[in-house]
Amino acid sequence: MGISAPPADWFKAPSGTERAWIGLALLWCIVLTLAMPYWHFKGKQNSTGEAYAVEPAKFAARVQSFVASNKVDEKNGIPVVEAAPGGDAYLQAQMWTFYPILKFRKGQTYRLHISSTDIQHGFSLLPINMNFQVLPGYDHVLTITPTMTGDFPIICNEFCGIGHHQMTGKIIVTE
Amino acid sequence: MTTMDPTVEGAVAETPADAAEPKGNHLPGLSRICGTTGFTVDLTAQKFIQLNAVAAVVCLLIGGIAALLVALTRWPAVHLLPAEWYYRMVTLHGLSMLILWIIFFEIAVLYFAGTVLLKSRLASATAAWISFIMMVVGGGMVAAMVLTGKADVMFTSYAPLKAHQLYYLGVILFAVGTLIGVINFFATIYIAKRDKTYKGSVPLVVFGAITAGIIAVATLLHGAAIYIPTWLWALGVIPNMDPAVYRLVFWGLGHPSQQINVAAMVSVWYLLSAITVGGKVLNQGVSRVAFLFYILFINLASAHHLLVDPGVSAGWKIWNTSYAMYLAVLASMIHGYTVPASVEVALRKQGHDKGLFGWLGAAPWGNPGFSGFFLSLLIFGFIGGITGVTLGTEQINIIAHNTLRIPGHFHSTVVGGTTLAFMAVTYYVVPLIFRREFPLRAICKLQPYVFALGIAMVSFGMSFAGSYGVSRRHWDIEFTGATHAAGYDASVHVWLALVGIGGIVAFTGLLMYVLPVVGAVFFGKKIDGKMTPW
Numbered sequence: 113m114g115i116s117a118p119p120a121d122w123f124k125a126p127s128g129t130e131r132a133w134i135g136l137a138l139l140w141c142i143v144l145t146l147a148m149p150y151w152h153f154k155g156k157q158n159s160t161g162e163a164y165a166v167e168p169a170k171f172a173a174r175v176q177s178f179v180a181s182n183k184v185d186e187k188n189g190i191p192v193v194e195a196a197p198g199g200d201a202y203l204q205a206q207m208w209t210f211y212p213i214l215k216f217r218k219g220q221t222y223r224l225h226i227s228s229t230d231i232q233h234g235f236s237l238l239p240i241n242m243n244f245q246v247l248p249g250y251d252h253v254l255t256i257t258p259t260m261t262g263d264f265p266i267i268c269n270e271f272c273g274i275g276h277h278q279m280t281g282k283i284i285v286t287e
Numbered sequence: 288m289t290t291m292d293p294t295v296e297g298a299v300a301e302t303p304a305d306a307a308e309p310k311g312n313h314l315p316g317l318s319r320i321c322g323t324t325g326f327t328v329d330l331t332a333q334k335f336i337q338l339n340a341v342a343a344v345v346c347l348l349i350g351g352i353a354a355l356l357v358a359l360t361r362w363p364a365v366h367l368l369p370a371e372w373y374y375r376m377v378t379l380h381g382l383s384m385l386i387l388w389i390i391f392f393e394i395a396v397l398y399f400a401g402t403v404l405l406k407s408r409l410a411s412a413t414a415a416w417i418s419f420i421m422m423v424v425g426g427g428m429v430a431a432m433v434l435t436g437k438a439d440v441m442f443t444s445y446a447p448l449k450a451h452q453l454y455y456l457g458v459i460l461f462a463v464g465t466l467i468g469v470i471n472f473f474a475t476i477y478i479a480k481r482d483k484t485y486k487g488s489v490p491l492v493v494f495g496a497i498t499a500g501i502i503a504v505a506t507l508l509h510g511a512a513i514y515i516p517t518w519l520w521a522l523g524v525i526p527n528m529d530p531a532v533y534r535l536v537f538w539g540l541g542h543p544s545q546q547i548n549v550a551a552m553v554s555v556w557y558l559l560s561a562i563t564v565g566g567k568v569l570n571q572g573v574s575r576v577a578f579l580f581y582i583l584f585i586n587l588a589s590a591h592h593l594l595v596d597p598g599v600s601a602g603w604k605i606w607n608t609s610y611a612m613y614l615a616v617l618a619s620m621i622h623g624y625t626v627p628a629s630v631e632v633a634l635r636k637q638g639h640d641k642g643l644f645g646w647l648g649a650a651p652w653g654n655p656g657f658s659g660f661f662l663s664l665l666i667f668g669f670i671g672g673i674t675g676v677t678l679g680t681e682q683i684n685i686i687a688h689n690t691l692r693i694p695g696h697f698h699s700t701v702v703g704g705t706t707l708a709f710m711a712v713t714y715y716v717v718p719l720i721f722r723r724e725f726p727l728r729a730i731c732k733l734q735p736y737v738f739a740l741g742i743a744m745v746s747f748g749m750s751f752a753g754s755y756g757v758s759r760r761h762w763d764i765e766f767t768g769a770t771h772a773a774g775y776d777a778s779v780h781v782w783l784a785l786v787g788i789g790g791i792v793a794f795t796g797l798l799m800y801v802l803p804v805v806g807a808v809f810f811g812k813k814i815d816g817k818m819t820p821w
Binding site for chain 1: 557680
């Protein structure tokens with residue numbers, strides 16, 4: 113019984129069904145352990161965690177220069193910016209918006225740089241539901257290839273103050 | 288179950304009859320013999336078990352009220368609180384439940400396991416007072432800062448989001464108070480060993496409590512490593528807090544503190560298996576090695592909070608999602624087998640031997656100590672375990688991070704598992720330690736079922752809403768007034784309604800626990816001899 117002292121010779125090898133259960137559980141644990149590295153290399157949707165140190169002001173300047181040279185349109189006063197295929201795109205998270213609106217082409221690959229200029233935010237792409245952490249001081253680089261066309265909202269999913277639930281952004285993917 | 292005598296006889300029977308009973312080390316006049324179980328209870332320990340348990344239940348009620356308000360706000364058809372108060376209540380709910388309720392109760396569990404089960408006195412009444420007062424003052428400061436709007440930072444307080452410095456100081460005081468309580472527990476184990484109040488190895492439940500204590504020390508040191516610099520930063524002494532470093536060290540506190548809960552909960556399972564049905568431990572070695580695995584490996588689960596963070600490499604993620612995680616999972620798989628097996632073996636021996644599951648049908652389902660324990664085992668094992676292992680996968684984390692799937696997971700572990708187990712053991716703590724009979728016994732017998740149903744609904748609702756991307760800690764799923772329109776699949780309304788209704792059911796279950804407990808402790812009939820069996 114668990115509340116009384118065990119007999120002196122309590123250390124025994126497991127036997128019977130208990131032994132079988134432990135063996136089965138261990139086997140499954142080994143399968144899962146091997147599946148983790150396997151799927152990191154075999155799977156098509158992984159985050160490598162590529163990131164660089166960047167001062168928030170310098171990141172904001174990179175966003176500005178990206179907008180100035182790649183702006184293709186404007187919606188409600190917010191620039192729509194198209195990155196060159198294979199090139200870099202920049203997204204700035206700040207209380208309480210994602211800036212600017214990004215435009216991508218389906219099937220092209222981009223290096224998307226995300227960072228925050230104030231506090232922590234969360235990048236959550238709807239409706240496909242992909243989520244990444246956005247930290248000030250860290251340029252988080254995601255290598256992405258859009259596979260669908262359409263308008264995709266970005267929402268913030270890390271609490272960032274009273275306007276948190278109004279913090280959104282947009283990615284447009286065209287043919 | 289009509290009597291709990293077989294239990295007590297079982298407890299005595301396992302001690303070799305020929306050996307002389309070890310003698311306790313209690314101070315003269317400061318112990319009593321329990322009329323129900325025959326255990327010697329140290330009166331100093333009894334007082335501090337009572338104080339910490341009462342503080343725990345008060346915090347549970349506060350956290351429960353906050354929980355109901357939060358659940359009714361997440362239910363879009365009700366959307367009860369304004370945004371500011373929603374975020375404030377989420378913060379209060381997290382702190383009062385995950386920190387205050389659970390840790391106060393755990394200190395009570397440690398004092399119980401260290402003294403009553405080892406026939407020892409509590410090492411130091413002074414240390415127990417200092418610990419308790421620091422925890423109350425620290426917890427009070429945290430709650431005051433949150434309620435006055437000076438700490439709208441959520442449970443995680445991710446820097447550079449900043450709270451009032453007294454908030455961090457409150458957390459530090461509470462943590463240091465806890466550490467003193469844990470050290471007092473270890474000192475108790477030491478004097479019990481020194482005074483030879485027990486023979487050979489400690490009982491399994493004490494072994495599990497020691498596991499929880501060891502993990503608690505490691506956890507609280509991480510807590511110091513993150514909260515002291517953050518406090519200095521809030522005071523202006525340190526200019527900057529690196530957000531990624533904050534997250535890494537914070538989760539060195541945040542996740543292992545849940546492993547204290549797991550170890551304490553599994554100990555309570557073994558305890559309740561023993562006292563409700565006289566459960567036998569199949570293999571002491573297997574169960575103890577499984578506890579050891581928790582100490583060695585489960586802290587690696589901290590890494591799962593950082594799987595979509597910048598600043599941690601792919602190699603780090605692969606390492607932390609593979610080997611060690613599964614050795615901790617193995618430990619839970621073992622307890623998930625040995626605990627119900629201990630019940631089965633005991634019930635079969637009592638003659639309930641029909642078919643494969645005859646013993647299960649014959650189990651004392653009307654005893655809330657048993658039903659609460661067994662439901663806790665089922666919810667923790669099936670819902671909590673499966674969601675936890677799934678979310679700890681690198682790729683799945685991308686679609687789950689910061690969505691409602693995360694609270695969907697931990698409400699089934701910390702609430703459906705730990706909290707329900709602690710509720711179940713209360714049905715023995717009150718008659719045996721407070722020596723008061725429960726009033727409203729029909730309500731008590733129903734309580735574990737109502738609470739378990741409510742939490743299962745909350746957990747399912749959150750998990751399914753989260754799988755559509757619905758964010759956790761978020762006030763408005765319609766994104767009214769946002770720069771760019773956004774929204775979710777319409778079906779999330781159904782899942783969020785399930786969260787709201789489940790929240791009402793669970794809160795009802797919580798009141799069905801708190802009211803009889805308060806009624807028993809303050810107005811219950813005094814027990815002189817044996818408690819009325821459940």
